Amino acid sequence: MKAKKIFAEMNDQVKYELESAYLYLQMAAYFHEQGLDGMARWMRVQALEEQHHAMKFFDHLVDRGQPVTLQPLAIKATSWKSPREAFEAAYAHEQFISGRIHLLVEVANTEKDHAAMPMLHWFLNEQIEEEANTSKIAQQLRQAEKAGGALFMIDRELGTRSFTIPPEVTIVAGAGGAGA
Numbered sequence: 533m534k535a536k537k538i539f540a541e542m543n544d545q546v547k548y549e550l551e552s553a554y555l556y557l558q559m560a561a562y563f564h565e566q567g568l569d570g571m572a573r574w575m576r577v578q579a580l581e582e583q584h585h586a587m588k589f590f591d592h593l594v595d596r597g598q599p600v601t602l603q604p605l606a607i608k609a610t611s612w613k614s615p616r617e618a619f620e621a622a623y624a625h626e627q628f629i630s631g632r633i634h635l636l637v638e639v640a641n642t643e644k645d646h647a648a649m650p651m652l653h654w655f656l657n658e659q660i661e662e663e664a665n666t667s668k669i670a671q672q673l674r675q676a677e678k679a680g681g682a683l684f685m686i687d688r689e690l691g692t693r694s695f696t697i698p699p700e701v702t703i704v705a706g707a708g709g710a711g712a
């Protein structure tokens with residue numbers, strides 16, 4: 533039986549989602565350094581969400597009896613010139629991740645892996661949201677550069693973000709699989 537390419541791509545996707553978490557945690561540290569704790573909070577929440585994304589792929593592989601091989605994590609930048617640049621980098625990163633999800637859908641289609649489809653469709657929708665959020669904040673920060681004080685209003689607004697752990701997440705519960 534030939535090894536399915538879709539499983540290798542999903543295994544890689546665990547890494548990409550964890551790299552997203554790593555990147556956003558680095559951005560959180562950058563925002564704390566700038567005294568922008570609201571933006572830092574937004575990024576901390578985003579980093580949690582990315583861990584959740586990684587676990588979706590991790591659990592999918594486990595549930596289908598596939599091995600998971602974790603890979604080293606790397607991020608390209610550890611500092612940014614401005615909040616706007618950081619959010620523009622976040623937007624560019626999410627566009628890259630969307631490309632990855634589209635590739636996974638294509639591979640699953642080619643291999644007629646119908647079992648992967650519900651999860652991949654969830655990610656297609658999620659990426660629309662991720663791109664919309666980061667591009668909108670980047671846009672607001674571009675506007676804010678023209679208006680003094682606007683940066684701090686955006687910072688306050690982003691500081692209200694919270695994260696409720698979705699019920700299927702097994703990071704804490706520990707029992708593998710998506711559950712009943």
Ligand SMILES: [Fe+2]
Pocket residue numbers: 549552581582585629
């Ligand atoms: Fe993600």
Ligand SMILES: [Fe+2]
Pocket residue numbers: 581658661662
């Ligand atoms: Fe999201």
